[in-house]
Amino acid sequence: MIVLLSFLFMCYTSYSPFLTVHAKEIVATNEWQKLEEGDSIPKGLHVRMDIETGEKWVKLLDEDEPDTSTKATQEETKSSASTSHGLMVQDEKNEKNNVQKLHDSTVKITQLANAELSSDASQKITSQLLAQSQREQNMKESIAALNDFTADESINESDLDMMYRTLSSLPEEELVNMDMQLPARLTEDSSDKEKMMFEVQVRAIWSARQQLLKKMEEEYLADVTDIIQERIESIKNYLGDPMTHIRQVMKAEVKDKDGSSSLSTIVEVLEDLEFQLTDLDNARDFHDMGGWPLLVALLTDSIHGLEFEIEQAVSVQAKSLDIDQMNKTDGSMTIELSDDVLDHLREYQRVMWKIQGIACWCMGTAVKNVFEFHSWAVEDFSSLMAQNASGDIVNVITILLNKLHSESTVGPSILDISMDDVDLQVRRKYEVYALGSLLRGNREAIDYFGSVNGPSILFDMFDYLTKDQDITRLDKATLKLLEKVVILSDDLLMDVKLHPSEDTKRDHALIEAFVTRDWCDAPFKMYRQGSISIQRRMLEILIHHAPFCNYQVEMSKFESILNDDSDDEDVNNLRKTFQEMVKSAADEL
Numbered sequence: 001m002i003v004l005l006s007f008l009f010m011c012y013t014s015y016s017p018f019l020t021v022h023a024k025e026i027v028a029t030n031e032w033q034k035l036e037e038g039d040s041i042p043k044g045l046h047v048r049m050d051i052e053t054g055e056k057w058v059k060l061l062d063e064d065e066p067d068t069s070t071k072a073t074q075e076e077t078k079s080s081a082s083t084s085h086g087l088m089v090q091d092e093k094n095e096k097n098n099v100q101k102l103h104d105s106t107v108k109i110t111q112l113a114n115a116e117l118s119s120d121a122s123q124k125i126t127s128q129l130l131a132q133s134q135r136e137q138n139m140k141e142s143i144a145a146l147n148d149f150t151a152d153e154s155i156n157e158s159d160l161d162m163m164y165r166t167l168s169s170l171p172e173e174e175l176v177n178m179d180m181q182l183p184a185r186l187t188e189d190s191s192d193k194e195k196m197m198f199e200v201q202v203r204a205i206w207s208a209r210q211q212l213l214k215k216m217e218e219e220y221l222a223d224v225t226d227i228i229q230e231r232i233e234s235i236k237n238y239l240g241d242p243m244t245h246i247r248q249v250m251k252a253e254v255k256d257k258d259g260s261s262s263l264s265t266i267v268e269v270l271e272d273l274e275f276q277l278t279d280l281d282n283a284r285d286f287h288d289m290g291g292w293p294l295l296v297a298l299l300t301d302s303i304h305g306l307e308f309e310i311e312q313a314v315s316v317q318a319k320s321l322d323i324d325q326m327n328k329t330d331g332s333m334t335i336e337l338s339d340d341v342l343d344h345l346r347e348y349q350r351v352m353w354k355i356q357g358i359a360c361w362c363m364g365t366a367v368k369n370v371f372e373f374h375s376w377a378v379e380d381f382s383s384l385m386a387q388n389a390s391g392d393i394v395n396v397i398t399i400l401l402n403k404l405h406s407e408s409t410v411g412p413s414i415l416d417i418s419m420d421d422v423d424l425q426v427r428r429k430y431e432v433y434a435l436g437s438l439l440r441g442n443r444e445a446i447d448y449f450g451s452v453n454g455p456s457i458l459f460d461m462f463d464y465l466t467k468d469q470d471i472t473r474l475d476k477a478t479l480k481l482l483e484k485v486v487i488l489s490d491d492l493l494m495d496v497k498l499h500p501s502e503d504t505k506r507d508h509a510l511i512e513a514f515v516t517r518d519w520c521d522a523p524f525k526m527y528r529q530g531s532i533s534i535q536r537r538m539l540e541i542l543i544h545h546a547p548f549c550n551y552q553v554e555m556s557k558f559e560s561i562l563n564d565d566s567d568d569e570d571v572n573n574l575r576k577t578f579q580e581m582v583k584s585a586a587d588e589l
Contacts, residue, residue: 032057032369160199163206178212180205228276228286234269235294243305249351267351270358274365283366283373293381298359299399304352306345310415313341346415350423357427363396364430364437377438377445397438397449400431405457408464420465425477428461432484440491443501446510449492455513458485462522471529483534486522489514490541511548520549527561532568539574543581552585 035056167175167182175182183201186194238245249265263269277283286292297303317335337345367373382394392398407419417424435458439445449455462485465478474482493514500507523538523545542551551558562579566572 028058028060030060032059160202164202167202167205167209175205178205178208180208224276224282225285228282228291229289231269231273231276232286232289232291232294234263234266235291235298238266238269239294239297239303242303243309246304246348246351246355249355250347253351266355267358270355270362274358274362277362277366280370283370286366287373287376292376292379293384295359295363296381296396296399297384299356299396299403301352301403304355306349306352309348310345313337313345317341342415346417349415349417350421353423353427357430360400360427360430360434364434368437369441371441374442374445377442378448395448397435397445397454398452400435401449401452401454401457403431404428404461408457408460420475420478422475422477425475425481429477429481429484432481432488436484436488436491439488439495441495443495443499446492446495447501447506450506450510450513455489455492455510455516455519458489459516459518459522461485463518466525471525474529479529479531479534483526483537486526486541487537489519489522490544494544515545515548520545520551524558524561532566532571535566535571536568536574539571539578542578543574546578546581546585550585551582555582558582 035058164182164185168185182205183198186198190198245266249267252265252267263272273286277286314335314337317337367376377397378395380393380395382392384394439449462482465474465482471479471482493511496507496510496514523541527535527538527542529535545551555562561575562582564575566575
């Protein structure tokens with residue numbers, strides 16, 4: 001991936017041409033840390049920056065963040081430059097005041113669902129996306145020519161040595177284009193006057209270089225708002241004709257085996273959007289420009305046209321039936337679809353799940369750990385829904401819960417797809433990720449989640465996937481999903497316990513909802529799975545539950561855990577802590 005390397009960010013934090021490097025590397029933790037001036041960042045951290053304040057925070061990647069390792073080829077085409085640490089390089093001037101607000105012109109979901117997109121319009125949109133992708137690539141190649149930082153060869157080198165080393169690594173024509181010539185390296189015999197002239201020349205070239213880099217970056221970042229708008233338009237186009245777009249994805253997945261990305265399908269557009277939304281200002285602009293309800297629309301099943309696709313297949317098959325034979329049976333003949341048609345419909349279903357999963361990923365990325373965006377979780381979209389005769393509140397939380405509830409009662413698909421299908425489990429994993437991002441640290445959203453029976457619905461999904469199952473034989477995707485469900489329930493329990501509201505009655509009801517007998521037993525089921533990391537996490541949850549779950553009443557039930565000696569020291573220490581808590585509670589009986 002072509003990147004603007006770390007010295008570029010350094011030059012943005014100082015307007016003086018006489019740079020002095022006094023950086024210290026921070027020690028990363030799981031908590032957000034504010035960067036101070038001069039701090040350097042080790043690789044592999046999650047970094048966020050707010051352009052309005054200029055403040056930056058870093059932390060280790062969370063375990064529940066989706067794995068982006070498969071996006072290596074996609075990130076070749078990302079439209080925002082980054083440093084080698086993954087930090088978005090931002091212009092410190094906030095341009096949002098120049099962005100036209102699109103609240104009034106936002107197209108309603110019901111309108112989009114019934115809209116039609118001609119083939120000419122579809123081709124035009126695709127061409128625009130391809131052209132935009134090419135423009136982005138050309139710009140990145142231009143910026144790549146300005147890539148000055150090759151490696152950190154010496155920690156103790158002076159800033160002047162660093163400047164000379166990086167400038168000398170440039171292609172000769174780069175300095176020629178600037179009408180600059182780098183002086184020859186000093187020798188031990190160089191006079192004081194020669195040393196002074198050397199420093200003046202190097203610093204002058206360096207300063208000119210930084211100004212050129214800044215100009216290039218400002219021109220590049222000026223297009224970011226346009227990029228967000230184009231992603232929004234692409235989602236609108238999908239909602240206008242989802243069946244055509246899903247077929248494009250199906251063809252692309254067969255044709256493009258090299259993993260290349262051209263933003264020509266809705267899947268590629270959403271994957272790129274998720275990358276854009278890692279930036280706070282991009283996420284804010286996306287919401288202000290009307291993109292949030294469009295993502296919410298993607299979570300609903302009816303918007304994707306699967307039912308119509310099935311009706312079409314049945315209609316075609318019905319035309320081939322013997323009319324005389326149908327008349328003899330009062331028109332009650334059974335229509336059986338061919339294996340090829342069923343395979344097509346099942347693949348259509350899986351692509352739909354993939355789109356919904358990435359939409360959830362986008363949501364989780366946009367709102368995670370950002371207090372300013374907490375209200376997005378409970379935004380009411382009732383007026384945008386085609387079928388809401390009851391007038392109930394409709395927001396992203398209720399839509400996600402309705403999906404989890406329906407799939408744990410009637411099954412995930414009318415096409416007889418397995419309940420533990422890998423594509424379905426991946427979508428559910430992203431749904432839980434989105435729920436966690438929307439709820440964690442957000443008391444208003446947690447309170448609403450409790451008021452609509454969220455804890456019970458969440459457990460129903462856990463129970464649906466584990467009932468009559470040997471948990472040690474479940475596939476990796478399902479186990480990961482179950483782990484995330486149990487961890488989310490515990491995080492919400494601790495959120496309420498550690499940050500009580502003024503309404504103690506409501507807090508008590510929420511806690512009770514997360515420490516039912518079913519929830520109290522869930523960590524034990526997961527503990528038996530055998531993975532050290534899961535055992536460690538489940539023991540932590542058991543310790544959190546111990547004051548509420550009366551484990552001491554059923555001591556014999558947990559003897560296998562209490563007497564289980566592990567090779568992992570952390571597991572043994574946690575098990576000992578849990579054992580002492582249960583024993584202490586039993587002694588009080």
